[in-house]
Amino acid sequence: MNAVSPTSAASSAKDSLIEEIIRMSDFSFERLPMLEVLGERLCELLAESLPDLVGVFTEATFEQVQYLPMSQVAEDYPERAVFVMASSPHLAGDLLVIVEAPLVLTALELALGGRLKEDGAREKREFTAIEKGFGGRFAKLVLRSLEQSFSVVERVSFEPQRVETNPEAIVLAQQQSLCVRLKTSISLAGLKGAVHVVIPYDALEPVRPRLGKVFFGTPVEGENPQREVIETHIERASVDLEVVLATVALEIARIMNWRPGDTFELPIREDSEATIFCGEVPLFGAVTGKRNNGNVAVQVVRELFLNKDTADD
Numbered sequence: 133m134n135a136v137s138p139t140s141a142a143s144s145a146k147d148s149l150i151e152e153i154i155r156m157s158d159f160s161f162e163r164l165p166m167l168e169v170l171g172e173r174l175c176e177l178l179a180e181s182l183p184d185l186v187g188v189f190t191e192a193t194f195e196q197v198q199y200l201p202m203s204q205v206a207e208d209y210p211e212r213a214v215f216v217m218a219s220s221p222h223l224a225g226d227l228l229v230i231v232e233a234p235l236v237l238t239a240l241e242l243a244l245g246g247r248l249k250e251d252g253a254r255e256k257r258e259f260t261a262i263e264k265g266f267g268g269r270f271a272k273l274v275l276r277s278l279e280q281s282f283s284v285v286e287r288v289s290f291e292p293q294r295v296e297t298n299p300e301a302i303v304l305a306q307q308q309s310l311c312v313r314l315k316t317s318i319s320l321a322g323l324k325g326a327v328h329v330v331i332p333y334d335a336l337e338p339v340r341p342r343l344g345k346v347f348f349g350t351p352v353e354g355e356n357p358q359r360e361v362i363e364t365h366i367e368r369a370s371v372d373l374e375v376v377l378a379t380v381a382l383e384i385a386r387i388m389n390w391r392p393g394d395t396f397e398l399p400i401r402e403d404s405e406a407t408i409f410c411g412e413v414p415l416f417g418a419v420t421g422k423r424n425n426g427n428v429a430v431q432v433v434r435e436l437f438l439n440k441d442t443a444d445d
Contacts, residue, residue, distance in 0.1 A: 164343035167197045170281040171314045177277035186242040188321050195315040203307040209299040214267030216295050222288040225335030228304050229271040235325025236267040259297045268295040286339045305332040374409045375430055406430050
């Protein structure tokens with residue numbers, strides 16, 4: 133058995149570093165700091181949207197942005213993954229979304245309510261048509277989240293073109309072309325996988341000036357990304373509503389004389405007016421009625437909280 137001495141290991145690491153420096157010196161490019169911001173935002177959006185797809189709590193962690201030649205990107209392709217090519221009218225080229233096999237299979241098992249398997253227990257085989265289709269659906273969700281991430285810089289849209297499981301079928305750029313790779317680690321029910329987004333550097337040319345400087349304001353005209361994020365969280369929140377079916381004016385003396393067992397009538401009948409409140413804010417006007425099962429119900433007939441006259445008051 134041959135042993136590797138610490139000196140040899142250190143020398144090998146040094147040689148690799150030198151080779152990396154020489155290799156990157158062949159490229160003349162500007163690092164794009166806003167890609168770090170977009171990567172972090174992509175993770176936040178995936179953590180919010182993936183539970184709707186798989187039905188469980190999801191954790192997403194942004195790993196890194198790398199500038200690599202296409203040849204090295206291709207060498208680093210996962211052994212088993214779903215590859216989705218996508219185009220954009222707002223970029224000068226295509227991009228690639230890679231969803232690793234453990235992530236695709238785990239997400240599919242969760243979405244279908246199946247029993248999770250350890251990755252080592254899964255047989256190494258070709259993807260089925262269902263698994264391939266679900267991987268494409270997963271990648272499409274990544275693309276939608278990437279669109280929202282880019283909205284702080286520029287309005288862009290992405291359209292998936294084809295889904296592949298054979299990396300040899302992927303032709304994204306020339307082997308010597310520089311690419312940007314964003315890697316995100318995702319945990320589903322304790323099992324982890326990764327999503328890679330690969331974009332040729334030249335494809336970013338239309339938005340490169342805005343990616344080259346860090347800023348968090350000046351949204352695209354007509355857009356308010358911060359408001360969109362807040363609205364998303366508000367839509368997921370829950371509130372308690374109260375329905376006032378009737379209002380009755382009574383003398384205080386009569387109320388003071390009430391005893392257990394006393395009754396008084398309320399002017400409520402079918403089609404009586406009611407008001408729906410959230411806290412002290414009237415939201416809707418409604419009318420009363422009954423369901424087929426005998427339960428009392430109210431039907432919303434008008435909006436009060438959007439009434440301009442009410443708002444001005």
